[in-house]
Amino acid sequence: MISIRTRLIFYMSMLVIIVGAVSCVFFLIYSKKQQEESLKKLGGSLVMLLAQDNEVKDALSYSQRAFLDTPIHVVNELDIEKEIGYLRVATNQSILVEERAPWIDIDMEEIPICKDSGITNVPVSSQIWARGGVRVVELHPNSNISVTNRKVDCVGGFFYDFTVSVIGKQTFSEEEFAAQILGEAKVSDKTIQENLGFVQIGLSTYKLNERVKKIIWRIIIPMGLIIIFGGMGITLFLTKYFVSPLRHIANITLDIAKGDLTRTIDICSEDEIGQLSKNFNQMTTELKISHDEKEKILAQLRQHVEELTKTNKQLSEAQERLVRSEKLAVVGKLASGIGHELRNPLGAIRNALFVIKKKTAGINTLNDIQKLDQLIEIVEKETERSVKIVNDLLGFSRTTKPTVSPTSVRAVIESSFLRLKMPERIEKVIQLEDNLPLVSVDTTQIEMVFMNLIQNAFDAMPTGGQVTINAKRENGFLVITFSDTGCGIPDNIKDKIFDPLFTTKSKGMGLGLAISSNIIQRHEGFIDLKSKEGEGASFIVKLPIANV
């Protein structure tokens, strides 16, 4: 895209160049004409000087060439620039003098002679030159004698030819005679005149052309360049002066379009651009006000949306907790009933087994004894197992309100490991920050949670691996992470992992994580799972830091 400034500079420059060229041509024509006029004046003056010289008149009257030397010398002296190419003085019958400048190669035969050069006050347009040439007659301003002026083109160059008749006085006019007869010596200007011959001078145009060339090189070309470059400079200045404010406005408009509504145009002129700037600033101000209002409304909307999202999330969580609590409550009631009902028979079975064991101590039949012992052993083992299940169920249903006290997590973790049997191929890594704060927890319950999580980690790595426990402070909580390098938990069961009675193990009730989650909630903490199938699992427990 061509900018206004470029176009303006281009057009103005073209205009300036045209004006400069036209001025130069005009000045050249004018100068040449002036030079020609001055040459004509010089020629007219010189030829008239000769024609009016008394010695020339005497020379022509008496056909005496000798009288011409002095006047011709005077004329040559007056020709300072040496522009006289040739000179001819002749009577009506014969030529007295024919001279040419030594520096001009011209044959005087080429210069035409007027047959009737002596006629005065007569239209001479019909007069014929003896040897060609075009004749133009001009009346000399200081005389009633006509001066012929023509251009002669010959081998030696171009010449301005000036021919004038030489007039001599013949007699007194009647009025002068009257003045003499009637006693007055005054001589009237009115005389009857006689043509004695003519004087012809040719001025060469060579010097004129030289002068014109000088004018071209010294005046016209510098003048043209000054006009063109000056004009272009002025154009640049004016263009910059007029277009810069527009460009400034355009830049500011661009900034505003990008959103910077604080930009204003600081043009204080009173012209159209100033008016445009004022209007533009006013428009920008109003736009900014509208934009601010819009932003304010958007911010409010955004805040409302955030609040709604948060509320919705809280609602979902609350709903989830409620469902879980209801589930727990139902499972708790069921477990409590089942446990309570099964506890007594199982106790009686255990007691009975103890008595049977005491009574059969005296039996010596080895096979029977061995066989009975094996059976009793099985019954006892299964009974113990059932008791444990019942205890777990009762433990789940009877989860009590925790009795919290400031406790060191490090101690709880170490205690948990001590109470568990460490598998051989599993390595434990405990990474705890120094100076960990105490947490406000029920040590027994939290230890059960930790043991459950560590046992689950052991179970997830039957072929060995690494259990990593780390703890760190975070926003008023102590965050403890239990990570394993096991097979991980599939995404489709993540949501159900904390549900009671959900398990992936062949031997388990699916109550461990449910009980752990319940204990943590009672401590006003959080428990969460991060796991990816095949890359292990991490249980994150957040416990409130104790206010010590």
Next chain:
Amino acid sequence: MGKNNKNQKHRNCIVVCCFIVTIILQALFYIHEVDAVENTVIIVQSQQIPAYNEAIKGFEEECKRKNISIKAIYDLKGDAEEGKRIVKNIKDSEIKPKLFLVVGVLAAAIVKEQFDDIPVIFCMVINHERFNLQGANVTGISTEASVEDQFAILKGLLGTYKNVGVIYDPGKTGKIVSEAVAASKIFEFNLIKSEVTSETEVALALKNIINKIDALWMIPDSTVITKKSLDIISKTALEYHLPIFCTSDAIIKAGALVSVSPDYRYIGLQAAQIAQTLLSNPTITSLGIKRPDKLKLTLNTQTAELIGVNLSPIRSYPNVILYP
């Protein structure tokens, strides 16, 4: 109340006075216009020379006495082109004069050429017969005394049976010489003529007749009387103690003995009288060519002494002027 009436009367008086003054001025203007149309004369002179001015002065004086109004005096300055322009302007102007007084041959020729319906009086034209100045509206006063008057004085000075030589250009003054030949017989003179056609022949012509003549009569011939020839004639005449008789005071100053010429002021006066006649009789447009009423005789006493001529026979004539 009385004061208001007085002011009102004053205002009325002023209005009436203004009205009367306006009517008087208009009447005067009208009278002036009528007078200008009826009696105006325009004077045109060829150039400024004392003889012309003297004639004009005489005309003006007489016009005053005769209540003839001179509207303007134009000087053609001896320039034919300028003169034509001036006369053309007069012709183109709305108010035409009733009569022209033209002084000098140039003025006479141009005015006569331009006006053929207004009376023209010319004077101070030397050898007027040469210039075809006759016309139905042209009246003239000759500048030369008649040949008879001249010969009468010459006879008084020289006596009878004298040889009088004259050099002349037949093309210019042949008619005068013809008249003189007839008159010479009456006055018992022997007129010896010598013809020339150019100034250069004058000296030779004089030489040819100088030993045959008792006096040289110089008539106003422009071929003969030039600055150069006048000098030659004067010197030769003095050398040969030859009295020169002429019609010009100027030639007296150059060495001639006697001249008979008109009184230029009186020519003007005479022209005014003719103008009065023409203006009072509109039916008359020309009175022909008149001789000057008053002549003067100029004698060069110095030349008389040099050539030994006794001037006493004519010194008692009226209007004699002695030079120097």
